Amino acid sequence: MGRTPPHPEVSQFDLQQVLEALVDPVRRSIVTQLDAADEDVKCGGFDMAVSKSTATHHFKVLREAGLIRQYYVGTSRMNALRRAEMDEAFPGLLDALTTRQATGR
Amino acid sequence: MGRTPPHPEVSQFDLQQVLEALVDPVRRSIVTQLDAADEDVKCGGFDMAVSKSTATHHFKVLREAGLIRQYYVGTSRMNALRRAEMDEAFPGLLDALTTRQATGR
Numbered sequence: 105m106g107r108t109p110p111h112p113e114v115s116q117f118d119l120q121q122v123l124e125a126l127v128d129p130v131r132r133s134i135v136t137q138l139d140a141a142d143e144d145v146k147c148g149g150f151d152m153a154v155s156k157s158t159a160t161h162h163f164k165v166l167r168e169a170g171l172i173r174q175y176y177v178g179t180s181r182m183n184a185l186r187r188a189e190m191d192e193a194f195p196g197l198l199d200a201l202t203t204r205q206a207t208g209r
Numbered sequence: 210m211g212r213t214p215p216h217p218e219v220s221q222f223d224l225q226q227v228l229e230a231l232v233d234p235v236r237r238s239i240v241t242q243l244d245a246a247d248e249d250v251k252c253g254g255f256d257m258a259v260s261k262s263t264a265t266h267h268f269k270v271l272r273e274a275g276l277i278r279q280y281y282v283g284t285s286r287m288n289a290l291r292r293a294e295m296d297e298a299f300p301g302l303l304d305a306l307t308t309r310q311a312t313g314r
Contacts (some may be wrong), residue, residue: 119306120232120234123228123231123232123237124232126228127225127228127229127232129225132228194305195305195308196301196304196305196308197302197305197306199301199305200299200300200301200302200304200305201224201302203300203301
């Protein structure tokens with residue numbers, strides 16, 4: 105478990121930090137793709153046109169804000185949306201950003 | 210009416226622009242203060258610790274994103290939250306950002 109990066113608890117979630125994570129369109133796309141997926145997604149499994157190092161940075165920002173949980177399966181780093189915890193901290197926020205209407209704009 | 214600044218129509222609202230407006234804590238505070246007020250508020254009527262020119266910039270960003278409507282009454286520039294139009298474009302977004310729980314963090 106030594107490779108599992110640190111994650112904030114729900115009580116540590118900060119609206120400002122969450123909004124700064126979600127204002128970036130690439131990071132918001134990661135969240136909407138995770139929300140639409142039926143399962144957790146490995147870092148290489150997202151549709152995004154950025155370099156690997158840029159992607160790693162985006163995942164880190166999302167993880168530190170509490171939006172995603174990262175863990176390893178073998179050599180793959182997996183990503184899970186912390187939907188329930190985010191809904192507990194900021195009810196309706198992810199709903200508003202992942203609806204068809206919102207993502208279509 | 211020549212002094213009334215331009216405002217976007219609902220069909221022109223853009224989620225990215227709205228989030229860029231709302232990610233700033235001062236601008237988010239203007240929105241939550243307007244949401245809590247029973248009436249429109251003049252530019253000088255907000256609780257915020259920024260210079261007048263900085264405040265003017267923040268109002269402009271909010272107006273151009275479609276979050277507020279500005280109009281004159283005599284020499285006072287008044288601000289109205291475009292709540293219904295924003296709810297139409299991005300259902301739940303302002304609710305999520307103006308709840309007591311969200312604003313308390």
